[in-house]
Amino acid sequence: MESYDVVVVGGGPAGATAATDLAHRGYAVLLLDRGGRIKPCGGAIPPKAIEEFRIPDELLVARARSARMVSPSGREVDMPIDGGFVGMVDREQFDEYLRERAELAGAHRRTGRFLRVSRDGAGSAVIHYRVGEQGERCVRARAIIGADGALSEVGRQCVPGADEVPCVFAYHEIVRAPQAGFDGSRCDVYYQGRLSPDFYGWVFPHGDTVSVGVGSARKGFSIRGGVSALRDSAGLGSAGTVRREGAPIPMRPLRRWDNGRDVVLAGDAAGVVAPASGEGIYYALSGGRLAAEAVDTYLVTGDARALGLARKRFMKAHGRVFMVLGIMQRFWYASDRRRERFVSICRDPDVQHLTWQAYMHKRLVRARPLAHMRIFFKDLAHLCGIVSP
Structure with a gap:
C-alpha cells in the first residue's frame, strides 16, 4: 500500500494551498480531488489574497472598482473603491491553477472520489477512494486534511459535530457579457426578498462572462427562479448561458475542526465562509495554510493537540469579523x-x-x-x- 505523510482530500483553494505548503516543507503529499466540479461563486478576491497567496495577474478576469447596492424598492447606491480594486476570478481556471501549483511544489495529484477512512493494524489512517470505474483503492497517511467542501464527507466520518452546520444553498449561471451597455468594472448586489428571502443576489463581472447568482437557506424557495428574475432585472435575460452550478455553502465555522488524532478540516469543510457577504475564497486560502501549519507541527512533535491550532489561529485572526457579519446578516436581511x-x-x-x-x-x-x-x-x-x- 502506498504511504504518504499527508493526504489532502479536496482540491479547491483550501486543499490546494495546504498541499502546496506541505510539499514545500518536504512532506510526501497526496492531493486527492474528485474533479469535474466547479463551485458556484461570484469569484471576488481582495488585494490581501492576491498579495499573501501570490495570485498572478493573468488569473484576474476582471477588476471591480465599485459596487452597486440595489434595495427592495429598486433604489441604487454606488460604492466606489477609492484607489483600489477587487480582483475577479473564474473558479474553473483559478482552482485548476492552484492544483497545478501544488503539483509543481511536489505534491502527488490524483483524481478520485473519497469513500471512507479505516485503520490498519497499527492504528494508522487508511484512505479509501474510487477512480472512475476502476474499483476501490487505498493509501496510508500519517495525517489527513479534509478540504472536501460543505457537508464534508471526511468531516462527517471523522470530526464530531461536522454534520450539524447549517448551510445556504447557492446557485449561479455564467452568462455571456453583453457587448454594449454592461459595466465590467462594477459588482451589483441585490438585497431584495423576491430574489432571496434571507441572503442576496449578485451580478459580478468575469471579463467576457458574468456570474449571476443567488443564495438562500429557505426551504421551498426557488433559487433557480430567483436567478431567472435577477437576469431579467439586470438586462441579462437573453444572454447566452455558458454553465450552471449549485452547491451548499456553510453559514458559520464549525465548533471543532479536528478529531484529536490525525484529521483536520479546512475551507468550506470547516465552515469558513463569511456571513452576510458569503465571501469564501480568501478564508479558504487562509484556512488551508493554517491547516498545513497545524499538521506540520503535529508531524514534528507527534502531539495531536497541535491540530487544534488551525481553528484557534483562524478564529483569533478572523473570529471577530465573522461575529460582526453574522449579527449584520441576522438583523439586516x-x-x-x-x-x-x-x-x-x-x-x-x-x-x-x-x-x-x-x-x-x-x-x-x-x-x-x-x-x-x-x-x-x-x-x-x-x-x-x-x-x-
Missing part, C-alpha cells in the same frame, strides 16, 4: 423593510470607507474612532425610524 434601510446606510461615506478598508485588508478598522461613532448613531437613527430610508 430579516425583511425587505430592513434591507431598504441597510442599502440606505450604504450611502454614507464613512460606511463606504470603513467597509472597503475592512474588506481589502481582512480586519476590522480601528483607526477612525470618530467615524465609528458617527456610524453608530446613524445606525441607531435608522433602527428607531428617526430618518427615512
Whole structure:
C-alpha cells in the first residue's frame, strides 16, 4: 500500500494551498480531488489574497472598482473603491491553477472520489477512494486534511459535530457579457426578498462572462427562479448561458475542526465562509495554510493537540469579523423593510470607507474612532425610524 505523510482530500483553494505548503516543507503529499466540479461563486478576491497567496495577474478576469447596492424598492447606491480594486476570478481556471501549483511544489495529484477512512493494524489512517470505474483503492497517511467542501464527507466520518452546520444553498449561471451597455468594472448586489428571502443576489463581472447568482437557506424557495428574475432585472435575460452550478455553502465555522488524532478540516469543510457577504475564497486560502501549519507541527512533535491550532489561529485572526457579519446578516436581511434601510446606510461615506478598508485588508478598522461613532448613531437613527430610508 502506498504511504504518504499527508493526504489532502479536496482540491479547491483550501486543499490546494495546504498541499502546496506541505510539499514545500518536504512532506510526501497526496492531493486527492474528485474533479469535474466547479463551485458556484461570484469569484471576488481582495488585494490581501492576491498579495499573501501570490495570485498572478493573468488569473484576474476582471477588476471591480465599485459596487452597486440595489434595495427592495429598486433604489441604487454606488460604492466606489477609492484607489483600489477587487480582483475577479473564474473558479474553473483559478482552482485548476492552484492544483497545478501544488503539483509543481511536489505534491502527488490524483483524481478520485473519497469513500471512507479505516485503520490498519497499527492504528494508522487508511484512505479509501474510487477512480472512475476502476474499483476501490487505498493509501496510508500519517495525517489527513479534509478540504472536501460543505457537508464534508471526511468531516462527517471523522470530526464530531461536522454534520450539524447549517448551510445556504447557492446557485449561479455564467452568462455571456453583453457587448454594449454592461459595466465590467462594477459588482451589483441585490438585497431584495423576491430574489432571496434571507441572503442576496449578485451580478459580478468575469471579463467576457458574468456570474449571476443567488443564495438562500429557505426551504421551498426557488433559487433557480430567483436567478431567472435577477437576469431579467439586470438586462441579462437573453444572454447566452455558458454553465450552471449549485452547491451548499456553510453559514458559520464549525465548533471543532479536528478529531484529536490525525484529521483536520479546512475551507468550506470547516465552515469558513463569511456571513452576510458569503465571501469564501480568501478564508479558504487562509484556512488551508493554517491547516498545513497545524499538521506540520503535529508531524514534528507527534502531539495531536497541535491540530487544534488551525481553528484557534483562524478564529483569533478572523473570529471577530465573522461575529460582526453574522449579527449584520441576522438583523439586516430579516425583511425587505430592513434591507431598504441597510442599502440606505450604504450611502454614507464613512460606511463606504470603513467597509472597503475592512474588506481589502481582512480586519476590522480601528483607526477612525470618530467615524465609528458617527456610524453608530446613524445606525441607531435608522433602527428607531428617526430618518427615512
